[in-house]
Amino acid sequence: MILMLLLAAVSCSLDDERAPTTLMDGSAARVVPVTLDGVEEPTVLTRARIVRVGKLERGSAAAECLGGRARGSWVSGVAVERMGVTSESVTLRETSGRALHACDDSPGDRDTDRRWCGGAYGVLIAGRLRDPRLSILCSTGDGTLLGFVWIQPGAATRYVAVEQSGFVEVYETAGGLPVRVSTTTHVDLEHSSAAFSVSEHDASGSLLRTYELRAVVAG
């Protein structure tokens, strides 16, 4: 009897420490292929797909982000489609190189039947964002607010790890574009703000830097 109770306790503990095994679209989450130095919590590797704007598949996330807007003229190059545990995003860069656009999505409710619950527009100055362009319009299936921002990774960064509730969500850099990440922790509706606990790692998993990014809705 005591053994059974102990086994049950261990099992519950293991369950608590397991990271989610599926992404928002129901696909299996992959394991991060390297050990991320300094990250103790369970990790989930999100999915990133690089697509060429000039050759978008009908029905793809990037195509749906662009919607009815003319393609190939005001945006070009690559788009990065990302799928996380409770988030999905697309990032594109304007042909002029002066701005980024994002479409954000999550499982939660929205006021109308929109494909995307949020998004962002960010002006690039000398190729970089001045502001991470926080959006707090999206929510998870249980109504928890999601915050989305762009992270501008360092040159050597391969993995961007963002703390979530009980696990760490890991994003691979892709397409030379800032990384659109999300969090459900520390999203503050009253102050239109959010805080992201972030670490950046190189391809071998070595820790490059760790920081807290605080962002507000602005612009």
Add this chain to the structure above:
Amino acid sequence: MLRLRSFAATFAAACCLAAAGTASGYHTRFVADNCNYAAPTPTSYITRDGSTTVALRARFEGYQWGGGCWNDNDRDDSPGDPVETPGTGGEGGDCSGFTFKVWRESESTSNAGFYQWGMFRFVHGPYVAADFKNGVGAPNVTASKSSLIRMDAFASSGHIGMIYAKNADGSDQIIEAKGEAYGTNIWTRTYRGSSSYGGVRRTGWSS
């Protein structure tokens, strides 16, 4: 913060980054000394005249990225804010925060009700200009530019301004929080004829 294992060779700088900006040396105390987080006052109706009055209180009061709050003394009490830097605590709203307050919206995107925010109440709201342009949120709907009237707005991906009045030649006087170098004021603008701008209207005006 992420729990860290002890590490030997890798140098990790733990730092607290505000939103990207170059304002390390600039900070004012306008928000800290004057503004609050008081609850808004629900109201059963709003009028375009009433919102015009709300908007005019912000005229000449400056601009703050991610702001804000103001005091209606017809002066920017924190001039020279660095561009796109929210932590500097200066006076004024940005374009979307100004519109949110003038349109007396709720912080909840599913709520189309009416809420009176005090001048000194520091609030931005959940919407940026692009969200207004796309009619995101219960109180915001897209509208044809030809149908827009006073206190409706023109919005692009990066900016929003509200119609204040019409000039004799038919052009629009726009009241807007334009930027750090310009503050909040009324200017004649050609947003109506610009393909970058769409029309957006706050729902529920009584008059």
